[in-house]
Amino acid sequence: MERSLETRVSQAVDAWLRWLPRWEPATHRGRRSPCRRCFGSPILEAAGIDHDTPHGVQHGLSTRIKTIIDQSVARYTSQNLPMLQSELDQQSARNRARSYRPREDLDPEFDGLPLDPEPDPGAPFLFTIAEFEEEAAQETPPLPPLSEEAKRALRREVALADEYAAEVGHEVCHLLVTHRPRIRAAVSEYVDPQIEAMMKELTTSLDAPFDPRDLGK
Numbered sequence: 001m002e003r004s005l006e007t008r009v010s011q012a013v014d015a016w017l018r019w020l021p022r023w024e025p026a027t028h029r030g031r032r033s034p035c036r037r038c039f040g041s042p043i044l045e046a047a048g049i050d051h052d053t054p055h056g057v058q059h060g061l062s063t064r065i066k067t068i069i070d071q072s073v074a075r076y077t078s079q080n081l082p083m084l085q086s087e088l089d090q091q092s093a094r095n096r097a098r099s100y101r102p103r104e105d106l107d108p109e110f111d112g113l114p115l116d117p118e119p120d121p122g123a124p125f126l127f128t129i130a131e132f133e134e135e136a137a138q139e140t141p142p143l144p145p146l147s148e149e150a151k152r153a154l155r156r157e158v159a160l161a162d163e164y165a166a167e168v169g170h171e172v173c174h175l176l177v178t179h180r181p182r183i184r185a186a187v188s189e190y191v192d193p194q195i196e197a198m199m200k201e202l203t204t205s206l207d208a209p210f211d212p213r214d215l216g217k
């Protein structure tokens, strides 16, 4: 495992801490389905923000940490897993050939989220970004089929990459625990007061559901 993992985790937490003061509660309706990256994430558990922390705050951190794991796995793959690397190279060549690539260059706060908002029942979308993306994917011809032997070899390499990812993930979570105090402190400073203010506003509006001056009109 590369020596710089500790530094990279520390830098990712630094970057998230620099971003956090700009966080604001979402005013739009929440999503119904849980985020696949954040729900039950061991990263968020290690960071100490798996409970009672708004998803936007969690997502900004889980994405930054996931990037470290992805980059480590990519390096391991390029050095040790030639079949998988060649598959990935072909896949990225295909991706580059597409005319529409809505997932590229997203900020960590938006990366990995569904491209379109939740549809509103009764108000269907005329088009969705996901549909455009799928159309663009069909422009490129399919990859040539693999022999059975090549498929087996590829599956072995995929399993090795998975094992390595689990190992790095475990190490990253271990390192993240040491940053828990400053993560928690920042949430208390920048997030909790905003949540409290929102709750207070909600309680006030529930106590006074109508304006008394409207009475008798």
Ligand SMILES: [Zn+2]
Pocket: 035, 036, 037, 038, 039, 055, 058, 059, 062
């Ligand atoms: Zn998320």
